[in-house]
Amino acid sequence: MAKELAPGLWRLDIPLVGNPLKNLNSYLIAGERNLLIDTGFNQPACRAAMDRQLGEIGVDLTRTDIFLTHLHSDHAGLSTYLHRPGRAVFLSEWDANRREEYSRGDVLWRRTYAGYVENGFTREEVDWLGGGNPAQTDVPEPLGRPYDRLENGQILEYGGRKLRCILTPGHTPGHLCLYEAEHETLFSGDHILFHITPNICRWEGVPDSLGDYLESLDAVKDLPVKTLLPAHREETGDLRLRAEELKAHHAQRIEGARGIVEKKPGLTAYEIAGEMRWSIRARSWADFPLTQKFFAVGEALAHLDWLEVRGGVKSRAENGKIRYYPNE
Ligand SMILES: [Zn+2]
Incomplete structure (x- = not known):
């Protein structure tokens, strides 16, 4: 109502x-x-x-x-x-x-999905997304x-x-x-x-x-x-309180992403997303609904970009996949 x-x-x-x-x-x-x-x-x-x-x-x-x-x-x-x-x-x-x-x-979507393959999605997952993503x-x-x-x-x-x-x-x-x-x-x-x-x-x-x-x-x-x-x-x-909470939340997730890259160098963003904590109800990363994986990997990439722009990690293309390494 x-x-x-x-x-x-x-x-x-x-x-x-x-x-x-x-x-x-x-x-x-x-x-x-x-x-x-x-x-x-x-x-x-x-x-x-x-x-x-x-x-x-x-x-x-x-x-x-x-x-x-x-x-x-x-x-x-x-x-x-x-x-x-x-x-x-x-x-x-x-x-x-x-x-x-x-x-x-769908040219733009095709480009977006090609990017997702580079970042670790399988071709099958991306094809499925192409048909079932509510964003599309x-x-x-x-x-x-x-x-x-x-x-x-x-x-x-x-x-x-x-x-x-x-x-x-x-x-x-x-x-x-x-x-x-x-x-x-x-x-x-x-x-x-x-x-x-x-x-x-x-x-x-x-x-x-x-x-x-x-x-x-x-x-x-x-x-x-x-x-x-x-x-x-x-x-x-409260606006100010919530803004501070959201900033703290991302600061923590940035550190989480950095820690994963340091502990397991050479993962794709898809694999890094699988190691991050998510509030969604799924038993494991493998059980994540695919549309939610799409947002999760996008979010992992935003955190990795934040780190890479500031010299915290570096990415490298290897055999068609982009992998993340600590920046030593
Ligand atoms: Zn929105």
Whole structure:
């Protein structure tokens, strides 16, 4: 059921069936024109939940613009379905470019998957991923026109609220938070989550996405915030405290990755991910669902990049696989 958090500010609970994230929080700011923040996968269960809750609130989509904190399909999936002519679908420049590139075909995915083979996945695993990865299958239909690009610092006005875009690269290179100074409210997207930690992966063309993420935590952590609205789960809490926890979490994982490379030189990122600790419920690395392995290896790579950029480890290509060694 849609929940009114404050006058004119609603939270819509969109289930992500079978996904460890469990749900997506979509937020609606109601006014002369409405703003809908994030949407859910392009899946029947998400669509039904969205339709029902928009109906409960009485939202007229012909007066509703859509803001996507980032390009991931659990956020952007329903944006084309919900978009009406003349209305905006906002994304940052980087994420808009990438989303548009994805919708032009699977060249980008093929390149991404070729990279995963180099980093230790088997060909069979990658072929399976190509058919079953929800990041690829539950994506929005092509919008049919360019997304409406937003820049860092740009102001949006809806329902009497002035919302400032804050570019927070890390989870995606163009992730945006929205900050409303008057009510000290931060829509944190997947930049700050509670109970779960945002996944930080390597991105093509980005040398150090974890370094970017840690800087982006510093970019928001001192904002006066009374109401922190993350994109997943109902839990929320103190911004500064959570930012510090997330920084400590990554510092620990960086040391963990460094320790694995020192103890077992010559592993691939896939094998290193298998040695790292994960909160997912699986008996062993071999039992990890493949889509979760995909995120786990991406995350291991982000930590290895952080180390390599700072001289902590070095990678070497050997017979088509990239292997990691201590930097002595
Ligand atoms: Zn995301």
